[in-house]
Amino acid sequence: MPPDPVDRLAPEARPLVDAITTAFPDLGGAVTDATEARRILAAAPESPFPAPVVGAVEDREIPGPPGAPAIPVRVYLPEPDTAPGPHPVVVFFHGGGWVICDLDSHDHTARRLCRDAGAVVVSVDYRLAPEAPFPAAVEDAYAAVCWVADHAPELGADPAALTVAGDSAGGNLAAVVAQIARDEDGPAIARQVLVYPSTDARQKSGSFDANAEGYFLTAAHCLWFREQYLGADGDPAHPRVSPLLAENLAGLPAAHIVTAGCDPLCDEGRAYAKALRDASVTVTQGHFPRMFHGFFGFPELLEDAREALAGAAEVIASAAYDRKNGGDQGGRAG
Numbered sequence: 001m002p003p004d005p006v007d008r009l010a011p012e013a014r015p016l017v018d019a020i021t022t023a024f025p026d027l028g029g030a031v032t033d034a035t036e037a038r039r040i041l042a043a044a045p046e047s048p049f050p051a052p053v054v055g056a057v058e059d060r061e062i063p064g065p066p067g068a069p070a071i072p073v074r075v076y077l078p079e080p081d082t083a084p085g086p087h088p089v090v091v092f093f094h095g096g097g098w099v100i101c102d103l104d105s106h107d108h109t110a111r112r113l114c115r116d117a118g119a120v121v122v123s124v125d126y127r128l129a130p131e132a133p134f135p136a137a138v139e140d141a142y143a144a145v146c147w148v149a150d151h152a153p154e155l156g157a158d159p160a161a162l163t164v165a166g167d168s169a170g171g172n173l174a175a176v177v178a179q180i181a182r183d184e185d186g187p188a189i190a191r192q193v194l195v196y197p198s199t200d201a202r203q204k205s206g207s208f209d210a211n212a213e214g215y216f217l218t219a220a221h222c223l224w225f226r227e228q229y230l231g232a233d234g235d236p237a238h239p240r241v242s243p244l245l246a247e248n249l250a251g252l253p254a255a256h257i258v259t260a261g262c263d264p265l266c267d268e269g270r271a272y273a274k275a276l277r278d279a280s281v282t283v284t285q286g287h288f289p290r291m292f293h294g295f296f297g298f299p300e301l302l303e304d305a306r307e308a309l310a311g312a313a314e315v316i317a318s319a320a321y322d323r324k325n326g327g328d329q330g331g332r333a334g
Helices: 014-023 034-042 107-117 136-155 169-183 206-210 219-230 266-278 303-325
Strands: 056-062 071-077 087-093 120-124 157-167 191-195 254-262 283-292
Touching: 056 136, 071 107, 071 136, 087 107, 087 136, 087 169, 087 303, 107 120, 107 303, 120 136, 136 157, 136 169, 157 169, 157 303, 169 191, 191 303, 206 219, 206 266, 254 266, 254 303, 266 283, 283 303
Parallel strands: 087 120, 087 157, 157 191, 191 254, 254 283
Antiparallel strands: 056 071, 071 120
16 A cells, blocks of 8 residues: 555645645546636635736737647746846746646746746747647647747847756657757757656556556556547657666766656656666656645745755756856757
């Protein structure tokens, strides 16, 4: 039997986990329809904390992949006096199992990265499953990275200091896009910041069993997300679904990977870090043994979240520092 969740989760995190579990739809149980899941989330209380202040925010649309609709994005610009430009730039992909969440659900996270890293952040509202199953989200993600690389100067950003980032399913998309950019000879990506990423959709790791329930994200949620994303006949071992299973990880951008010990996805995130290191990719990690999937979004309440955010922001900013100092440029793709 898995250990008692109360004993493994940090005491300050338990009330938060219980609260968000209560507000979250019972995915794969009482709730099996994606539209209903989104309706429940939309009705949940908004964050009581004020939005982090940035220089400017603009909603716009960018071209989608060939034959696909335009992609909504939200562009965050740092305050002008935080650091001289051009700024590092982040293409950010929200989590939500490729099925739920959007620009609004991750607005505070995008703002924090913009503010704390002094970076331009482009948050991507990629198409969601099951209406648009795999590979639609991947195609949108790659199209967005290409657009940002091409348009970075007009955003006040340095295309040579480009980071792909995301949490959970968004971390999956960031990892997959980094592999595609390498294979397609661009665009150049300097860093990848993967926050409790999904890297192995086979869902067979030890942490998947040990953390199957009691810590907000459950094994049942994960299975439901996978079914929506891949459909009945999808292959969870496809490398564009499970980047850990790609044949070749050499030549990828330097990676920063955040994991939480009370998370079903913990082991696959750590396994991806090891696999990247084994392929001679520079990797830094932030592991938080007593945290849960989703903790990164609560720096107002959790010291571990503040530490994780600071680590991610430092990695993003370092792409610009290294560029200006003429040093390592973070493992250019291509």
